[in-house]
Amino acid sequence: MRGDGVGERRGLSLDEVRIGLGGRALLAISADVGRGEVLTVMGPSGSGKSTLLAFVAGFLPDAFRGEGRIRIDGRDVTGLPPHERRIGLMFQDALLFPHLSVGGNLLFGMPARAPDRRRIAEEALASAGLPGFADRDPATLSGGQQQRVALLRVLLSEPRALLLDEPFNRLDRDLKAELRRFVLDRVRAAGLPTLMVTHDEADAEAAGGPVIRL
Amino acid sequence: MNGSRTIGRRPAGGVCEPGGDGGRGEGRAGGGPHGRSLDPFRLDPFRLAPVVALGILVVPVGAGLLGVILPSLGYLPALGGTRLGLQPWAMLFDMPGVWRSAAISLAAGILSALIAFAVTMLFLAGSLGTPVFEALRRLISPLLSVPHAATAFAIAFLIAPSGLIVRMISPWATGWTRPPDLLVVHDALGLALIAGLVVKEIPFLLLVSLAVMPQIDATRRRQVALSLGYRPVAGFLKAVLPALYPLIRLPVFAVIAYASSTVDMALILGPTSPPTLGVSIVRWLYDADLAMRFMASAGAAMQLGVTLTAILVWIGLERAAATVGRALASDGRRRAADRSLTIAARVAMLAVALTAGLGLLGLALWSVAGLWRFPDPWPGELTAGVWQGQARALAGALLQTLQVGLAATLGALLLVVAMLENEVRRGRTSGRGTSAILYLPLVIPPVAFLFGLVIAAEAVGISPGFWLVVGGHVVFVLPYVHLSLSEAYLRLDRRWGAVAASLGASPGRVLLGVRLPLVLTPVLTAAAVGFAVSVGQYLPTQLLGGGRVATVTTEAVALAAGADRRVVGVWALAQALLPAAGFLMALGLPRLVWRHRRAMRDAR
Numbered sequence: 001m002r003g004d005g006v007g008e009r010r011g012l013s014l015d016e017v018r019i020g021l022g023g024r025a026l027l028a029i030s031a032d033v034g035r036g037e038v039l040t041v042m043g044p045s046g047s048g049k050s051t052l053l054a055f056v057a058g059f060l061p062d063a064f065r066g067e068g069r070i071r072i073d074g075r076d077v078t079g080l081p082p083h084e085r086r087i088g089l090m091f092q093d094a095l096l097f098p099h100l101s102v103g104g105n106l107l108f109g110m111p112a113r114a115p116d117r118r119r120i121a122e123e124a125l126a127s128a129g130l131p132g133f134a135d136r137d138p139a140t141l142s143g144g145q146q147q148r149v150a151l152l153r154v155l156l157s158e159p160r161a162l163l164l165d166e167p168f169n170r171l172d173r174d175l176k177a178e179l180r181r182f183v184l185d186r187v188r189a190a191g192l193p194t195l196m197v198t199h200d201e202a203d204a205e206a207a208g209g210p211v212i213r214l
Numbered sequence: 215m216n217g218s219r220t221i222g223r224r225p226a227g228g229v230c231e232p233g234g235d236g237g238r239g240e241g242r243a244g245g246g247p248h249g250r251s252l253d254p255f256r257l258d259p260f261r262l263a264p265v266v267a268l269g270i271l272v273v274p275v276g277a278g279l280l281g282v283i284l285p286s287l288g289y290l291p292a293l294g295g296t297r298l299g300l301q302p303w304a305m306l307f308d309m310p311g312v313w314r315s316a317a318i319s320l321a322a323g324i325l326s327a328l329i330a331f332a333v334t335m336l337f338l339a340g341s342l343g344t345p346v347f348e349a350l351r352r353l354i355s356p357l358l359s360v361p362h363a364a365t366a367f368a369i370a371f372l373i374a375p376s377g378l379i380v381r382m383i384s385p386w387a388t389g390w391t392r393p394p395d396l397l398v399v400h401d402a403l404g405l406a407l408i409a410g411l412v413v414k415e416i417p418f419l420l421l422v423s424l425a426v427m428p429q430i431d432a433t434r435r436r437q438v439a440l441s442l443g444y445r446p447v448a449g450f451l452k453a454v455l456p457a458l459y460p461l462i463r464l465p466v467f468a469v470i471a472y473a474s475s476t477v478d479m480a481l482i483l484g485p486t487s488p489p490t491l492g493v494s495i496v497r498w499l500y501d502a503d504l505a506m507r508f509m510a511s512a513g514a515a516m517q518l519g520v521t522l523t524a525i526l527v528w529i530g531l532e533r534a535a536a537t538v539g540r541a542l543a544s545d546g547r548r549r550a551a552d553r554s555l556t557i558a559a560r561v562a563m564l565a566v567a568l569t570a571g572l573g574l575l576g577l578a579l580w581s582v583a584g585l586w587r588f589p590d591p592w593p594g595e596l597t598a599g600v601w602q603g604q605a606r607a608l609a610g611a612l613l614q615t616l617q618v619g620l621a622a623t624l625g626a627l628l629l630v631v632a633m634l635e636n637e638v639r640r641g642r643t644s645g646r647g648t649s650a651i652l653y654l655p656l657v658i659p660p661v662a663f664l665f666g667l668v669i670a671a672e673a674v675g676i677s678p679g680f681w682l683v684v685g686g687h688v689v690f691v692l693p694y695v696h697l698s699l700s701e702a703y704l705r706l707d708r709r710w711g712a713v714a715a716s717l718g719a720s721p722g723r724v725l726l727g728v729r730l731p732l733v734l735t736p737v738l739t740a741a742a743v744g745f746a747v748s749v750g751q752y753l754p755t756q757l758l759g760g761g762r763v764a765t766v767t768t769e770a771v772a773l774a775a776g777a778d779r780r781v782v783g784v785w786a787l788a789q790a791l792l793p794a795a796g797f798l799m800a801l802g803l804p805r806l807v808w809r810h811r812r813a814m815r816d817a818r
Contacts, residue, residue: 057716058715059712059715061641082715082716083714083715083716083720083724084718087716088716088717089713089716091709093709097710097731098813099732099734099811099814108719137811137813138813139811140812157717157718159716163716
């Protein structure tokens with residue numbers, strides 16, 4: 001793991017990232033996110049928040065131009081395809097694979113060689129207040145339950161960084177606060193550098209980390 | 215909103231203004247300069263897929279046309295033709311009735327398309343969104359899976375002088391105690407043929423139109439028109455049709471091309487002296503006199519001209535309609551003989567459904583009929599004897615049909631999925647050029663290029679037989695598989711791929727483990743459509759198989775020339791049931807596989 005002159009930095013670094021669309025500059029950002037830290041990027045819709053996440057995750061559409069480097073623990077991942085970056089992703093929809101069971105969703109993301117995969121998945125569900133849910137059809141879960149499973153799925157895939165794209169947007173207010181606490185606690189406990197985009201001030205406050213406003 | 219601030223441990227750059235992204239970029243798989251490592255030496259089969267697929271469509275058509283045009287000018291070394299000349303054309307024009315044949319083909323092409331198009335559009339206009347529409351749609355849709363030949367036989371059995379209709383009204387209404395001496399089927403003007411074509415074309419145009427409705431936001435267009443006081447038909451014609459038509463234009467051309475050149479339906483329903491041009495060409499082709507082959511080539515080139523003329527006439531009608539329509543669209547009149555047009559269209563639709571339904575019932579009845587005296591509406595006795603007698607031959611033909619159909623469908627499906635996956639990965643969809651090429655084999659009349667293709671294939675050492683038939687079927691199956699799968703595949707939420715990849719799934723695993731399972735139902739439907747298309751192919755099977763590949767369709771059509779009705783009933787019914795079985799599996803399998811997955815079961 002070389003640092004390319006940036007040093008052996010722990011966490012997720014966005015190094016002079018610039019994104020343009022059709023010759024027009026859309027956004028420019030430089031930031032370091034330490035382990036267990038949550039950087040919140042705020043802005044109205046259309047400000048390019050989601051495009052930033054797409055660039056970091058490796059899904060920038062052809063129409064956009066992205067420059068700059070993405071580093072994780074000092075390692076440059078900018079040239080890697082999405083599936084080799086080990087950057088987890090959560091959207092406002094849980095996006096549990098509807099053709100797999102709840103347990104199947106968790107196993108999908110877990111490293112294939114992990115021993116006791118099934119037991120680990122079941123324990124993770126139990127720890128999230130969803131004991132015995134492994135064989136359930138995701139469509140039978142409530143919205144909040146689905147989001148919790150989605151988070152477990154990301155965490156069990158052992159990412160090195162996490163991107164949250166308005167992850168609490170779709171939920172009722174009460175549920176939202178509860179889920180936010182759940183997600184942020186888990187993320188900090190896992191020591192993941194996390195980049196969250198949102199337009200909800202309460203999200204930024206709860207995250208407690210630095211905030212960039214677009 | 216710009217400004218420097220300190221983020222983490224480093225200064226963060228300011229931010230420029232929004233660019234109207236609104237999140238539409240999120241999760242688009244594939245693209246991006248950093249999205250994948252570029253290695254020019256690594257062959258990516260997915261990037262090759264569109265090239266291969268388009269080649270599969272263009273090369274046979276091109277080679278086939280060449281294989282027709284050169285012999286029509288006297289050049290066919292294999293048969294000793296090495297001198298160029300217009301001799302075959304002179305021979306063709308000397309044939310008695312050739313112009314009449316061409317005229318019948320032309321008229322059948324334009325008239326059947328015109329009637330089918332008008333009925334379909336008026337039915338959509340007046341009935342869309344009503345319970346009557348849903349009921350008739352359910353009756354009509356299954357007809358799409360019935361092969362042309364079976365439909366033609368069904369209609370022939372219905373309208374023949376000794377057919378079901380006459381039996382039902384005789385003798386109490388007609389006084390007939392023996393079949394009247396009327397030439398209803400095979401009538402000289404080709405009216406029976408046109409009727410058969412209309413019955414087969416309406417379900418196609420209806421489903422094609424319904425499939426593109428979401429793209430033009432048809433529901434809201436209608437609502438806007440209605441809220442402005444337009445009656446349904448006037449509102450549809452003025453506010454929906456102008457947007458709808460460009461999207462169904464190529465399917466309409468395909469309908470015209472088929473109708474102006476069909477061989478199997480024309481053999482069963484069409485006039486006989488002279489027959490349609492397509493039928494004449496096939497006759498000349500099988501003539502023992504080799505000189506006739508050259509003339510057949512000229513005939514095939516003429517067929518191409520007839521079909522192109524039919525399409526050009528249609529384009530002329532389009533222009534005229536557009537000119538008139540442009541003036542009418544904004545004249546502010548809110549009604550267009552709404553009530554009578556709506557009723558007429560509904561009656562026509564019901565007639566189509568009844569014709570096909572009763573006709574198929576007639577096939578079934580004849581296949582188990584023992585003695586069936588005229589004018590009894592019901593056979594005197596029922597027997598399984600004919601089915602038993604045909605069982606051996608039927609089993610062999612069914613097996614051959616399955617082999618060809620499954621091989622062609624699988625080949626086309628693999629290519630289409632690879633094409634669509636390539637589009638998803640690269641984050642861009644194919645242009646109009648691709649869809650024009652997809653329609654190429656549907657717009658160029660098969661009879662005009664297929665035996666040229668045989669000649670071209672033999673020139674490079676490929677002899678007619680099973681694999682040439684499979685290849686030929688792929689040419690016709692691929693466009694339909696693409697048309698029926700592409701919408702569902704490309705509409706799939708791209709975030710599925712993004713989530714899977716962020717969990718570490720490779721592109722291959724995303725395809726096999728996520729995308730394909732999510733589109734299982736549309737994939738199976740597309741496969742059923744492809745299989746039905748393959749089963750229905752008469753001419754490609756006959757010509758490319760060199761007479762050695764006998765499917766239910768070639769066998770059934772071969773019975774057109776006056777075989778026992780009971781035997782025809784057995785074969786035509788078998789031909790109709792095979793695609794239906796495919797559709798039943800495509801409907802049932804997902805329900806079985808996803809019985810524990812509610813979201814998958816409820817999805818379409």
